[in-house]
Amino acid sequence: MNATAYNFAYLDEQTKRMIRRAILKAIAIPGYQVPFASREMPMPYGWGTGGVQVTAAILGPGDVLKVIDQGSDDTTNAISIRKFFARTAGVATTTSTGEATVIQTRHRIPEAPLHSGQVLVYQVPIPEPLRFLEPRETETRRMHALGEYGLMHVKLYEDIARFGHIATSYAYPVKVNARYVMDPSPTPKFDNPKMDDCPALQLFGAGREKRIYAIPPHTRVVSLDFEDHPFTRYRFDAPCALCGADDSYLDEIVTDDRGSRMFVCSDTDYCEGRQAAGHRGTESAAPHKESAHG
Amino acid sequence: MVTVAEMPAGFADKVLSAQSTFRSVMDAMARPGSVQRIHAVPGTPAPMMRGTAAIALTLFDHDTPVWLDKAMSATADVGKWLKFHTSAPVIADSAASAFALVGNPHDIPPLDRLALGSNEYPDRSTTLIMQVDSLHAGPAWELIGPGIDGAAVLQATVPANLFDRLAINAVLFPRGIDVVLVHDDAVVAIPRTTRLAAHGA
Numbered sequence: 022m023n024a025t026a027y028n029f030a031y032l033d034e035q036t037k038r039m040i041r042r043a044i045l046k047a048i049a050i051p052g053y054q055v056p057f058a059s060r061e062m063p064m065p066y067g068w069g070t071g072g073v074q075v076t077a078a079i080l081g082p083g084d085v086l087k088v089i090d091q092g093s094d095d096t097t098n099a100i101s102i103r104k105f106f107a108r109t110a111g112v113a114t115t116t117s118t119g120e121a122t123v124i125q126t127r128h129r130i131p132e133a134p135l136h137s138g139q140v141l142v143y144q145v146p147i148p149e150p151l152r153f154l155e156p157r158e159t160e161t162r163r164m165h166a167l168g169e170y171g172l173m174h175v176k177l178y179e180d181i182a183r184f185g186h187i188a189t190s191y192a193y194p195v196k197v198n199a200r201y202v203m204d205p206s207p208t209p210k211f212d213n214p215k216m217d218d219c220p221a222l223q224l225f226g227a228g229r230e231k232r233i234y235a236i237p238p239h240t241r242v243v244s245l246d247f248e249d250h251p252f253t254r255y256r257f258d259a260p261c262a263l264c265g266a267d268d269s270y271l272d273e274i275v276t277d278d279r280g281s282r283m284f285v286c287s288d289t290d291y292c293e294g295r296q297a298a299g300h301r302g303t304e305s306a307a308p309h310k311e312s313a314h315g
Numbered sequence: 316m317v318t319v320a321e322m323p324a325g326f327a328d329k330v331l332s333a334q335s336t337f338r339s340v341m342d343a344m345a346r347p348g349s350v351q352r353i354h355a356v357p358g359t360p361a362p363m364m365r366g367t368a369a370i371a372l373t374l375f376d377h378d379t380p381v382w383l384d385k386a387m388s389a390t391a392d393v394g395k396w397l398k399f400h401t402s403a404p405v406i407a408d409s410a411a412s413a414f415a416l417v418g419n420p421h422d423i424p425p426l427d428r429l430a431l432g433s434n435e436y437p438d439r440s441t442t443l444i445m446q447v448d449s450l451h452a453g454p455a456w457e458l459i460g461p462g463i464d465g466a467a468v469l470q471a472t473v474p475a476n477l478f479d480r481l482a483i484n485a486v487l488f489p490r491g492i493d494v495v496l497v498h499d500d501a502v503v504a505i506p507r508t509t510r511l512a513a514h515g516a
Contacts (some may be wrong), residue, residue, distance in 0.1 A: 166434035237462035
């Protein structure tokens with residue numbers, strides 16, 4: 022049931038038109054940040070106001086929405102946004118990556134491969150990859166205009182000089198379609214290769230910073246690196262304690278105050294899917310106890 | 316007795332028709348060369364096709380100056396209809412337009428007379444919406460670029476020199492012109508990143 026006081030999917034039609042025009046230009050210029058007139062949303066900045074506006078502008082009654090926060094369908098942020106659209110747009114929601122047509126995400130790309138019928142909407146805090154290197158918008162804008170990204174390479178080089186390797190582990194800069202350097206939002210660099218040649222459309226919304234950008238399907242996305250220090254993924258060297266997966270991105274969970282810890286999949290849908298298929302990890306409950314829960 | 320010609324209607328359901336039309340255009344832009352269908356059916360002032368009319372109702376408003384070619388502005392119908400339904404200003408200077416509507420694809424203005432954006436703001440460029448005779452028959456055009464898995468083949472009746480003229484997109488990138496081709500309810504997008512790989516008969 023739609024909340025009757027609001028338009029379909031909350032935003033008014035004039036706002037949707039403005040966002041939709043920005044999305045089309047963002048797709049036409051892959052990796053370029055299109056300024057848009059971001060609105061106040063009924064949630065604080067940092068909770069995905071940009072992603073929510075993009076989702077509201079594209080969502081239709083036939084869509085199936087999934088929302089994840091750090092890979093999880095079960096956190097406050099993910100549940101709130103899912104309920105928000107279930108209420109204002111009446112759309113079906115799911116936790117299954119495969120069944121969703123629109124996936125709004127904070128800081129992860131699902132483990133299951135995406136397909137061409139899907140749109141992945143990222144919540145972005147700081148869209149400008151050069152912002153911490155150059156605070157002036159006029160200067161970063163000119164650097165993008167000229168394709169001048171030496172500063173970013175210096176930053177990665179300084180990582181190597183100081184730590185012996187590229188220590189940037191999240192929001193790892195990428196080059197889109199051999200032109201624009203882009204911030205993939207604070208996803209772990211483990212997820213960067215999934216953006217390359219992805220069959221799904223990827224849209225990015227930054228509410229406070231008022232920017233929308235996009236990666237069309239099947240677009241070349243390269244993580245910046247050096248010939249002698251190639252890009253590498255990173256994951257904890259352990260299997261998931263619940264499903265035994267040795268290929269998924271893991272969260273570290275501290276279990277007591279004496280240094281014990283366990284590693285579990287950050288992608289809850291992936292982990293639950295594997296457990297349902299019979300995979301077990303070291304911390305899984307015995308099968309007979311699980312079945313007692315129904 | 317005076318009869319007043321009735322203005323063709325807009326969308327019956329403004330909200331959901333605009334949403335479904337936008338998704339078709341978004342899919343077209345994300346997958347250049349693929350033919351997408353527009354399901355919403357608004358009234359159309361001649362010589363506007365229903366796909367063009369639906370796109371206008373979905374994307375145009377007081378923030379988007381619109382330029383019309385000679386075919387579209389031959390009578391006042393299109394201008395009046397746009398003004399009534401979308402509030403979009405119809406302007407004579409194509410270089411200031413957010414959208415250019417072309418009814419006669421053989422008479423498009425020189426592309427440098429449209430807004431190409433700046434290197435700092437390449438998004439401030441004209442989207443050219445062009446009505447063509449067919450998007451399922453005609454010469455084959457093999458396209459490559461972002462959004463296309465390998466190569467896409469578009470069969471369409473477009474002016475023979477269209478892709479020659481769009482070659483400025485490769486030179487000027489990130490500045491450029493994004494093109495949306497419309498025939499009836501079918502729509503195909505050629506964003507500025509799309510390149511012609513081969514031209515078959």
